[in-house]
Amino acid sequence: MRVSVIQMNQGSEKQANFDQARRLIEAAVAADRPGLVSLPETWTNLGGGRESRQAAAEVLPAPGDSGGPAYELMRGLAREHGIHLHGGSMIEAPGPGDDPEKLYNTTVVFDTEGHEIARYRKIHMFDIVAPDGTGYRESALYGAGDRLVTFEAGGITFGCTICYDLRFGEHYVALRRMGAEVILVPSNFTLQTGKDHWEPLLKARAIETQCWIIAAASTGQYLERGQPRSVYGHSLVADPWGHVVARASDGTGWATARIDPALTARVRRDMPVMEHRTARRIDLDAAARGA
Numbered sequence: 001m002r003v004s005v006i007q008m009n010q011g012s013e014k015q016a017n018f019d020q021a022r023r024l025i026e027a028a029v030a031a032d033r034p035g036l037v038s039l040p041e042t043w044t045n046l047g048g049g050r051e052s053r054q055a056a057a058e059v060l061p062a063p064g065d066s067g068g069p070a071y072e073l074m075r076g077l078a079r080e081h082g083i084h085l086h087g088g089s090m091i092e093a094p095g096p097g098d099d100p101e102k103l104y105n106t107t108v109v110f111d112t113e114g115h116e117i118a119r120y121r122k123i124h125m126f127d128i129v130a131p132d133g134t135g136y137r138e139s140a141l142y143g144a145g146d147r148l149v150t151f152e153a154g155g156i157t158f159g160c161t162i163c164y165d166l167r168f169g170e171h172y173v174a175l176r177r178m179g180a181e182v183i184l185v186p187s188n189f190t191l192q193t194g195k196d197h198w199e200p201l202l203k204a205r206a207i208e209t210q211c212w213i214i215a216a217a218s219t220g221q222y223l224e225r226g227q228p229r230s231v232y233g234h235s236l237v238a239d240p241w242g243h244v245v246a247r248a249s250d251g252t253g254w255a256t257a258r259i260d261p262a263l264t265a266r267v268r269r270d271m272p273v274m275e276h277r278t279a280r281r282i283d284l285d286a287a288a289r290g291a
């Protein structure tokens with residue numbers, strides 16, 4: 001199966017983001033005929049402020065019902081092109097049982113007929129101070145997810161993560177335990193952190209889990225309450241040995257790679273790190289607690 005990562009430069013103009021996503025998906029499909037296409041994190045809105053995020057937010061429908069404009073656009077593109085569409089993430093408005101004060105940073109995945117097959121809420125919240133002093137408090141606006149999510153497409157098992165989740169190796173190992181062969185990490189990595197951490201982390205996650213890593217990222221600048229912020233771009237696909245097998249160029253665009261299950265099987269057979277984890281005779285968590 002071929003997979004394409006879409007590299008966008010979305011902002012807080014919803015219609016412009018929709019048009020850009022549609023255009024890039026159409027171009028990638030026409031050029032490379034991928035079986036699965038992956039969008040970046042919060043492709044429906046980046047920046048603006050609390051108001052533009054709230055305005056872009058959509059309540060996700062019950063299975064089978066119709067949703068909001070972003071949801072229906074993704075469903076329609078999946079069906080129209082006969083692709084699996086991994087919708088990076090969209091901003092989800094709280095539904096029944098959710099904290100009414102929070103939004104959610106949520107992946108939705110559609111199959112080739114436009115049926116929703118997976119929904120994942122970002123688990124790790126980006127509450128940090130960047131090297132240039134910019135503070136991020138994702139948890140002020142977004143609620144954290146509490147479920148691991150995998151899905152099947154074309155006989156391959158995919159695992160879901162989003163952006164900052166990339167820094168938590170145990171999240172990726174847990175997805176591998178659930179059978180993941182490919183792990184997606186749609187992102188808005190900051191320029192400051194991305195220049196030093198993005199590619200080493202992606203390669204490390206590929207190598208330690210022996211999974212393909214599919215990383216669609218936002219590029220360029222956007223405005224956060226009027227102030228410009230830069231994101232790192234550099235969308236790529238890494239194979240289970242940690243080789244980068246496809247990369248997007250600078251600017252908006254896409255990159256396509258072929259997922260080869262025979263390579264996954266060979267890497268895992270020849271270096272069985274998961275078996276070695278299970279065989280380990282020390283409980284590392286207990287040992288660190290001093291038990």
Ligand SMILES: O=C(O)CNC(=O)[C@H](CS)NC(=O)CCC(=O)C(=O)O
Pocket residue numbers: 041042045046047053105126136137138163164167188189190193194197
């Ligand atoms: O703000 C929104 O609407 C959507 N959320 C994001 O873009 C999030 C929180 S600001 N970005 C990241 O997680 C970047 C992680 C990163 O750059 C790193 O781990 O170094």
